[in-house]
Amino acid sequence: MNDLVIMKDKQAVTSSLQVADKFGKNHRDVLRTIDDLKDVRKFAQMFLETNLPDSYGRNRRGYYMNRDGFTLIAMGFTGSKALQFKLQYIDAFNEMEQQVKFQVPATLPEALRLAADQAEKISVLQPKADYTDKMLANPGLETTSVIAKNYGYSTREFNKLLHGLGIQYKQGKTWLLYAKYQNQGYTHVEPFPYKDSKGLEQVRNTMKWTQKGQRFLYEFLESKGIMPKVEQTA
Incomplete structure (x- = not known):
């Protein structure tokens, strides 16, 4: 053969x-x-x-x-x-x-070069592994503000980014996914209690991202060249 x-x-x-x-x-x-x-x-x-x-x-x-x-x-x-x-x-x-x-380097310079190449590959791949492993390790819901922080955005900037990319729209004070992304298990809307400017108790809906939704965001943004801070090159 x-x-x-x-x-x-x-x-x-x-x-x-x-x-x-x-x-x-x-x-x-x-x-x-x-x-x-x-x-x-x-x-x-x-x-x-x-x-x-x-x-x-x-x-x-x-x-x-x-x-x-x-x-x-x-x-x-x-x-x-x-x-x-x-x-x-x-x-x-x-x-x-x-x-x-699995070929063994024949000379010391070749061995050093191989070691350097492997170290470089690990350093490039490790941040992505760290981010995705951390993301997948959390089976619960995540707020947009936390995800935005991971990407180096404020919550408002990140919401505008997702809106501009055609992922979500705002209805009242709540961000919701456009129809093509609804019913995919990406998000969960739940009531959020807060006090208004007069100190009165109020409740409004807020959207949180599921584990599946976080992976969708990661892969979608990656396709646009937008990476988490841990994966951004200097």
Whole structure:
């Protein structure tokens, strides 16, 4: 299986010759299929044109391709045998990538670089994990003011932000979700007792966010490039 996928420039790849041979295709047809993809976005990240030795040792024009490139051209290969070959390639890519993942650095500089890379990944991912874990760990309701504070907004600013994004509208003194977000279990409206300017006891409704609603807000705002303070870069 290992001969299906090789390592090149620290990336698991296969070749157009290998694909043509395994799937019983004419190499010219495989080349034509790849050439037709040159206008596809990220083509250069998936395919590398090169010279490959054929069965007689003669150099022939060909391509190396990574997992994404292989997946792209293999979409058009049909039939039960083709399916089995695709599965073999998937296994080969997985096996090779696992070997790379657990490869031990050969020199001290490589080991230090690997340690630094891992530390950087952890430092980037940890704030998000901390925020979402904390959010999901709280099964109760959360007020808009607390969520706003997590994002560095005042309550008024945050409410205006959600209104501008088409999430909520104001009815009287209460913020409510627009119809498309209602009945999704995102919020809960409950009575809130307070004293008016004359010191009289009053009650008005207030909207609080459920755990599901907090995740919805996080993912929606993230899609707009709006992150909690703990995830904001300096």
